[in-house]
Amino acid sequence: MLLREFALPVADAEAKGYALVFSPALAARLAELHGQYGTPNCVPMPSILANGKLMLSADILTEVMPGGLLAAMWAAADQATVGKDVEVIAWADAVAMLPAREGI
């Protein structure tokens, strides 16, 4: 599923069941937007998956609605582009692609 097919607003509990997966190029664009419109109180910092793509928990979407910590950033984003460039997958599938620690 793509983000544009994901209904917003979304409840926190439901959103925690999904992950947003996207390219490093889009991550760079979003980081630039956060630099302009964001706050240290909520910084989207994606994790790197084993396939080289980047991932955020989909509950970050609970902060893009008016009044949310990322509302200004989201309002300034090209939402149509973001919607088609972000894949939504099950959270468990994303966690399975995180690198593991082999030892202390």
Next chain:
Amino acid sequence: MNPGIYRPSLQIATPPQGLLGRPAVVTMPLGFVHPEAQDWAIRATANGGVVSSTVLTAVSDFCRAIDAAGIRDRFLRLNLFCGGNLSGALVPLYRSASTAANPIGSATDVNANFVSGDYAETGVNAGIKGNGGGKYLQTGLVASANLVATNVHLAVFLASPQTTSFNYPEIIGCKSLTPATSCEMLTATTSSSTPAYFGSGASSVSSSTFNPSGFLVGSCVNQQDARFFINGKQDSPTFASTVNVMALPALQFYIFALNQANASQIGHNGRASAYSIGYGMTPLQVLEYHTALAAFRLALGRA
């Protein structure tokens, strides 16, 4: 000295009276808000938080308890995760070992990916809930610049433990690869070979308990004395290192994840309601800290 906030509700029932001339009632506040609690409340509010009188009183009482125990100088950074909302909870109470010292680390904990729904201020579910997959806080407190391996503590109150079975979920830490050195605390589930673990460049120690929750403290007061504590009690052997003391990483501590060479690794999905980073603590000091934190938790309905 900041006298604190006057709170009419704390006037004494029979105030002292004037000594000269006709006795006159002198209204005198019995309770002051501790100056560090007051300072925190101002900073938390400025960052978007909402500080209730209940929370302010609890924070003030906590500060007094820490002062009375004589352990204020053990803390370089402490955050009780209160302040009415997530933005307020990102403001640490302590940012240096004394009020006279310059603050170190970031003014607020920089929030990587936590959302408002991850946070509750009061109740048994109070704290910030990790997800084990990329949510963490950046403290800005660089280990090597502020601590040495033979005199360090890391502490966290884990209201709920790690719930997913994977190895070595990190709750506080930083690690450099070259040279290979770390300062960290982690827990592990029963599928792992290592229970909770605290390590610095001088020593490392593992708890007897797998995947613990509650008040976890790892402390090293010298190369011959590193211990792990759970709820104020020692839960490990006292470890005496025979290896060479390493410098700590020139990296900032992350909370809820390991900062490995400036990248977050190995997140924790427990719920934490306080953390601290600072100098080493003796068993008695850990117990005093535990007692102060327990009273704070009770005041906020966290216990």
